Amino acid sequence: MSLMFSAILRALPLRCQLCHHRLDQHQYPWCKSCHANLPRPPRCLHCGLPTPYEMESCGRCLTSPPLWNRLSCVSSYTFPYDKLLHRFKYQGHYWLAPSLAKLLATEIDQPAPVLLPVPMHWQRHWRRGFNHSNVLARHLARQLQVQYEPNVLKRDRATRQQQGLNRQSRLSNLNNAFSIKGVMPEHVALVDDIVTTGTTLNQLCRLLRGHGVKHIDVYCVCRTPPPAD
Structure with missing residues (x-):
């Protein structure tokens, strides 16, 4: 700002x-x-999807768990969060980041010592003008008083938008799309604005696990159910 x-x-x-x-x-x-x-439905603390009551792991996580350990979010991608995030992400209202970070920080009890924004390919960064996940992570790190590392994860390959792709296409779309630089601590958190299918995050989790990370949190403003394949 x-x-x-x-x-x-x-x-x-x-x-x-x-x-x-x-x-x-x-x-x-x-x-x-x-x-x-504002509506605040209970959620599974593992995947972050809505549940009848708050639980550590829902039935979906017991059968097919995501590769992260815990997800913290503010709400689903519904009014009024959808309007706020659309202005932030697509209309260049980057000054909304401190407010979004403050909302998200209230949902995080034991923050990871290092925050890693989901990386954006340089071509998309050039078209949009900024990486919204990067800006959000920077302000969230200030709120939580933890470290923020914007250059550890890199998107090496420009990929298609995940929205609208089926499960198999989403997976193949992200093959070899990311790389990592540096030595990682055992506990980190990935930061993004919205999590839907979780495919991108799972790919990043595989990369982080391969570099010795043992505990991965996900911090996002909105967690919304994925569309049916």
């Missing part, structure tokens, strides 16, 4: 993005009342 924008933001009266009531600067993007009334 630029110094000029920070000055403008401090000067303007902030308003809740839902009820439009005036806010103090520590409440953005919505007021405490609206935040308290």
Whole structure:
């Protein structure tokens, strides 16, 4: 966030993005009342998908567990989070990152000592202008007071968008797409804005496990059920 924008933001009266009531600067993007009334379904603490009640591992995880150990998220990709993330990711509203990071930080009890943003290929980074996962991870690291490493994971190959691909296509689409640099601690967390199928994260987890990482968390703003194959 630029110094000029920070000055403008401090000067303007902030308003809740839902009820439009005036806010103090520590409440953005919505007021405490609206935040308290947003739906928060219970979830499986392993995969992060909604469950009838909070549990360590759901039936899906018992039969086909993801390669990470624990997922922390704010909500599903529904209103109002979908609108907020769309502006952040596709409309260049990178100044929303501190607020998104603050929302996510409240869901993390024992943070990993190192945060790794999901990498973006340089071609997509050039077209979009910034890596949203990178920006989110940087602000989340500040909130959690942990280390942030943006250059450890690299996307070596430009891949098709995962959305719309079936399971087999998603897997083959990511073959040899990532590399890793440096020595890893035993506990890290991968940071992304939205997790749907988890295919990308599982590929990164395989890479990290091969480099000695024993415990992998996933931190995301939204976790939403994958489409049926």
